[in-house]
Amino acid sequence: MKWVYQIVTAAAVEPDTELMLRVKEGDAASFALLLDRHRWPVIHFLYRMTQNQAVAEELAQEVFLRVYRSRTVYEPSAQFTTWLFRIATNLALNWLRDNTRRKVEESLDERRDGEAPVQVTDAASNIEEQMLYQDRLREIRQAVESLPPNQRAAVLMHKYEELDYAQIARALDCSVPAVKSLLFRAYEKLRVRLAHLN
Secondary structure, eight states: OHHHHHHHHHHHSOHHHHHHHHHHTTOHHHHHHHHHHHHHHHHHHHHHHHSOHHHHHHHHHHHHHHHHHTGGGOOOSSOHHHHHHHHHHHHHHHHHHHTTTOOOOOOTTOOOTTOOOOOOSSHHHHHHHHHHHHHHHHHHHHHHHTSOHHHHHHHIIIIISOOOHHHHHHHHTSOHHHHHHHHHHHHHHHHHHTGGGO
8 A cells, every 4th residue: 555655646746846856865967957947947037036137147046056955955845846936036035125226227139038039021110010019028027127026026927937826925925815916916007007008
């Protein structure tokens, strides 16, 4: 009967959690796999939080350093990604708190990794469309950036990282109703601020 329980338990564990449990046992190759799998999503999340690529990369390095340092006490009580984004969120919120006066403007030609470049065939109309598209993206990014840090983190995890309410609640160390309230207020602010884009 014990072996049946072990098989069922093993099947219920997600691959990231299995990798982290191997890291806990000293398997450096599993840590490299986790790093390879989650490095860019963490950097993208941190970039959207801080609006600074260098800071995002530095904070991501600190996130994975903390993951590695915590390996001996790691317990799979939540999904690995939830735990990972909780660390990333805390670091981003601390950085935002400590650097409230420092803002970095994003250039119009900077694109998130993975976004397809706009195709230009008819020069005049496509240049105008591209400029309108870039202006629209800039306005949306500025609107999200203007949200209070906890609301911004909730929106980024919900929309960009596609985490569910429970995962976001664990990452922000709050209740699911609090996450729903944060998201409601954030989306309401964004709706009002971006109403002219509809």
